[in-house]
Amino acid sequence: MTRRKTVLFCMLKVVVLTILMSSCTSNKKIVYLQDKEASKPHDALVDNTYPAPRTDWLLEAEDVLSVRINHLTSPGSSVSNFSNDDRSLLRSTIPNPNIHGYTIDENGNIDLPIVGKVNVAGMPLKEATNKIREAANRVFSSPSVKVHMINFRISVLGSVNTPGQYLVYNNTLNIFEALSLANDADDYSNKEGVKVLRTRNGKNHLYHLDLTDEQLLTSEAFYIHPSDVIIVSPLKRKKWSGREAQSLYAGLGVVVSLTSLIIALTR
Template identity: 30%
Template sequence: MKSLNSKISHYLALLIISVIITSCASKQDVVYFQDAQEYETIISDNSHENTFKVDDVISINVSTLDQEASLPFNVFKGVMTNGSRPEQLDYIIDKNGNIDFPVLGEINIVGLTPEETKNLLKEKLQPYLKDPIINIRLVNFTVTVLGQVNKPGTYFVNGEQITVLEAIGLANDLNIKGLRKNVLVIRDFNGTKVYTRIDLTSKDALNSPVYYLTQNDVVYVEPNNSAIKTSSLDNRASIAISIASLLITTTLILVR
């Protein structure tokens, strides 16, 4: 009987060790930029400037020294009361890439950067205004981070630029089960989905075309091999533990 008990204990020990070894992740699986050398200076020519897409919501404000002259080129909700100017409305880029601008009519700005849009509007406003000042802001700049991160969700971006690392930072970083070598970025170009993968364990990630994210990009972090193996072992471990429990119960009955 002691021999049987010893075999059961031995089996349980092997099971526990197997689960621990199989579920462990190596340093190469979790460290960012592993090939970056100490004090290495990397000069990247990876520049990026967001362009406007269909369904973008943008704020455009036109002003001049003569405030009355610029009023017709701004859209407000309601009318001025007690000297207080009403809320200014935003523009939505339609499926044809146009916004309906006061006085000027439809203007196609899809594919243009904010700076290019400013120059286009200044050119079209020349017959009406002297030295107009145009402020443009993307209102609905969001990115979504999903998968093996600590806080998945959709995040609003303050400013005009965000990197994939900053987006992951908003999601409180990848967890230990996230595959850093094959992070997927899903980008929508006016109805066309583009799928690009980036390896965050390499410094070459800094030159990836998706290192700088655009509005409405989705970042997906898939589980690493350790997470997959752990998941597949869960059922096996449950079955093994059940069998072990049955053996222990049977042994106790025989002892009695």
């Protein structure tokens, strides 16, 4: 009888160990934007407001812009000296902006048909749009100017469901929207260990983000810039997935069956 109790006790330890190994990661490590300064659970339900970091970024050499200028009439007769092809290029919707975009040269200029060279490097996109409008005003009457950056790409790597490079059309993309492009972080991700590598103006900046802390909303890297690389680190101890747990439970069933057989044979 004592031997049987010993065997059953060993089986119980195996079951407890299995449950502990297959347990999920703590919610504190997977829930986004927690109020970690809240002393009581109900304190975390209070609405908080944080100062927003700057959302704009500055244009630099090798950035490619899509520029669309619509106008009514030309204020001077000198415009008639330009070809109709140039005018149609300016006024039409560009079908493939990667081919017809305007690249900022090493001197910070883009060279537009009819309008000429406009220096836009070191400016936010909105300010660059205003400067192009001023230049277009000298050539066209009441021009409407729309400017977009068309080589705004980001890379999302590491413990995400769909890693890769993504083309962005939102100039105020934040870190969560960027992760959503990669179908969110996966089950093995360490949301407290996310890095953003930013290369602008010849410098590399590395930011460390904790996605579980709502103080993230004040971080300079909360809003994503062109060419940013987002790296999501894995957990040091990976959470057991459903498939792995099923395999473990199947193995445990075999152990229980063998133990029962041994007990029956040793009676």
